[in-house]
Amino acid sequence: MTNRPPSEPESSQKTALGFDEFIAILVAFATIGAILFWSLSRRDSSWNLNGLLSPSPTPSRSVQPNQVLPFPTPKVEPNAAPNNLLPSSPPEAVVEPKAPAFPSSSGAVLPSAQVIPTQYPQPQTPVSSSTGLESSIITSSALPLVTPAKQKSIIPPPIAFNDVPDNFWGRRFIDVLSSRGILKGFPDYSFRPNQPVNRAEFATILQKAFNQEPSKSAIAFQDVPAKFWANSAIDQAISAGFLKGYPKKTFKPQQNITRVQVLVALVSGLNLKKPTSQNQILSVYKDAKNIPSYATSKIAAATANGLVVNYPNSQILAPNKAATRAEVAAMIHQALVKRGKLARISSQNIVRRPSPSQASGSMSPKLSPTPKQNLKSSTQG
Structure with missing residues (x-):
């Protein structure tokens, strides 16, 4: 096989x-x-x-x-x-x-x-x-950025004083100052607008209204105790140029301040310039002859700058009358308006500077009888 x-x-x-x-x-x-x-x-x-x-x-x-x-x-x-x-x-x-x-x-x-x-x-x-x-x-997509606005100052409402009615002539002046803490009332919620103001109280109002810097050199007044409640206000009012003392180192803190002294203090503290036509400006007052000679230029400056507030008649200055709390409030308000701290208030009681035509019309009757005598009286007033 x-x-x-x-x-x-x-x-x-x-x-x-x-x-x-x-x-x-x-x-x-x-x-x-x-x-x-x-x-x-x-x-x-x-x-x-x-x-x-x-x-x-x-x-x-x-x-x-x-x-x-x-x-x-x-x-x-x-x-x-x-x-x-x-x-x-x-x-x-x-x-x-x-x-x-x-x-x-x-x-x-x-x-x-x-x-x-x-x-x-x-x-x-x-x-x-x-x-x-x-x-x-x-x-x-990115969200838009929001920049926070600047916070505005919130002013509290004015104090509702039980003795200052709505139709009171100085109500708006008092409301503005009380809402800012410049003026205060009394424990019974009253303001007492017709009560006089003494020199110590006026110095305290000036201190709150104008935020004065502390005085570097205080004057030791003989009639002002070392622990007096208005010591700092008096020192600041004097250092700022609003007030002055009396001879022999006295201040007279309890003395009532007059209307002319209030206006002179405000003009001095604000450093207002002396106007050129004093007689023309002062002709708006029917009682211009009652103005002290040392205060004529100061009152003319106060009138030209809108510091004067008269009630009930705007042509009556009443310079030697004790100033009331309502009158001081109105004049302090006008001084703050002049400094740019407050807005203007429309009031018929604020004295306006007279125009040349008004001044010539008011002075013409006085010059007709005896020009020399009238000229002398107007210069003193």
Whole structure:
């Protein structure tokens, strides 16, 4: 017998798949497709593989066994700020913060957000967070900056004095000064507008009205005790040039101050210039002859600058009459208007500087009989 080489095995014929095998393969593909569809259709599937690979203080989310990540987690730059997303915001909305995110005091690190390109953007709804980090900017447009306006000074309402009616002639002057604390009333909520003012009280009003600086060298008046209640006000009124003492180092703090002394003090303290036409200005007063000679130029300056307030007749100055609290309030108010501290008040009791025609008309009857005598009297007044 001859040894023959082994014959090659005949190829088996291809057998067709059976029905059971076809059903099994179909079920396997359907299961895989369902798992893929379910994983891609989830609204919040922000998986973080970095959190699984590296240790982190924040606990990572639990991964379901059947979850499949179709795409790897995007690489996070080391210096990039964390993308702070609200819990209900879509994972595919990548937020580019305009301002650097500030770390919280607890040191917690937010997990990085995944990007799934197949998701459609969903409307964002703000959700309150306890950590304070999730309230950062979630849109690319920056909010406009609002500069706070300068706070305005609030002036309290005036004091409702029970003895100052609404139709009182000096009500508006008193209201303005009382609302600013320059004038105060008495414990029974009265103002006593017709009560005289002494020199010590007037010095105190000047101190509050003009914010005078403390006196560097005080004068030791013989009639002012060392612990007198108005010592500082008297010293400041004298140092500012409003008031002066009397001979023999006396001040007479309890003496009532007259209307002419109030006007002279205000003109001296404001350093108002002497007007050129004194006689013409003083001709507006019917009792100009009663003005003391030392005060004629001061009263003319007070009239020219609108400091004089007369009631009930604006043409009657009554210079030697004791000044009342209401009259002092009105004249102090006009002095503050002159200095630019208060707004003007329209009142018929404020004396206006007479025009040249009015002055000539009022002086013509006096000059007709005896010009020399009238000239002499006008010079003294």
